[in-house]
Amino acid sequence: MLITLEGKKALVTASSGGIGYAIAKGLAESGATVIINGRSEQSVLAAKERMSAELPVASLLTAAADLSDAAGCARLFRAVPELDILVNNAGIYGPGDFFETGDEVWDAHWQTNVMSGVRLSRAYLPAMRDKGWGRIVFISSESARNIPSDMIHYGVSKTALLALSRGIAKRVAGSGVTVNAVLPGPTLSDGFAALVADEMARTGKSLEQIGREFVQAHRSSSVIGRAARVEEVASMVVYVCSEQASATSGAALRVDGGVVDDIV
Structure with missing residues (x-):
């Protein structure tokens, strides 16, 4: 299978490092113009320099924005007003006992992990729908289905992304836009x-x-x-963003190494 994303513009949130960086690189390797996002100008420029050295043919742009609140999401949309592919990867995590985890921690996880994807999808979807093609991917987690007892707040936010991606996929059904969730494991x-x-x-x-x-x-x-290696997660995302995955929408696609012990 030859995946080509030539002529497509893709934004991967929180892509200055980690899984997001690997996804951005995978999309760039497939020919997409990729916007690297991170909280600071310094981080995104450093990521662009690194990726350009690793992949000299890559077409890369940068857009710094902190997506933990509505103002940051709006700033990003103003900087990049139109896309073909949106990968909602921004997220935070950290252990904490349920009885000692206050509202501020729950709210921080909800705003970054869930509402950033809500806000950006709401902003970018209309143009995708109007042109009859688009890809939105939410990076969830095996913790969405295997809730960790020491990070309940995190697991709940990742479970919400499964409902969100399925609901949006149904809302834009038949439009040519697909919406899916990818669930990495460790x-x-x-x-x-x-x-x-x-x-x-x-x-x-x-x-x-x-x-x-x-x-x-x-x-x-x-x-x-x-x-898993970050490249293994990225490979699933690149496929989901491709033309070859046009019949896959509303799905929760696991890259968890089989951690979730069921047959679906």
Whole structure:
């Protein structure tokens, strides 16, 4: 299968690092013009420089905006008023006991993880629908279906994205615009690397080895028995954004290594 996104413009939110960076690079490799987004001008310019070095033929733009509130989303839409592909990847996470997690933490997760996707999808969908083609992808998580007891607030926000993507897909049914959710499982992202940096330094173990041990200890239902690479998540997103995926909409597509233990 040859996926080409020549002539398409794609925005990947929170793409200055981690899974978002890998998705942006995958879309650029397929020929799309990609807008790299992050909270600061410094972060997006650094990501653009890195990606340009890794992929000299990439067509890249940048748009700095903090998507944790309505003003930041509006700023991004003004900077990039039209798209073919929107990947809602922006999100925050962090452990916290349910009884000690206050409203401010719940609200921060809701605003960034859910409302940024609501606001941007609402802004970009009308033009996509009018031209009869578009792709919207929400980056959810296996935690949407396998709610972690130490991050209930995070899991709830990711479950909301499944309902949101399915509902929007039905709202634009027959328009030529597809809307889907992708659910990564444990992934060797920049965030994971930062969390285990001390352990790597103390034990001398590689990131891959620590990821494997984490999966075996905390996600023992995993079929692959290891953490995914960011490129593996990106490959699913690139496919969903392609012309070849035109019959896939309203779906929750797992890249969780089989952590969620069911057959659908």
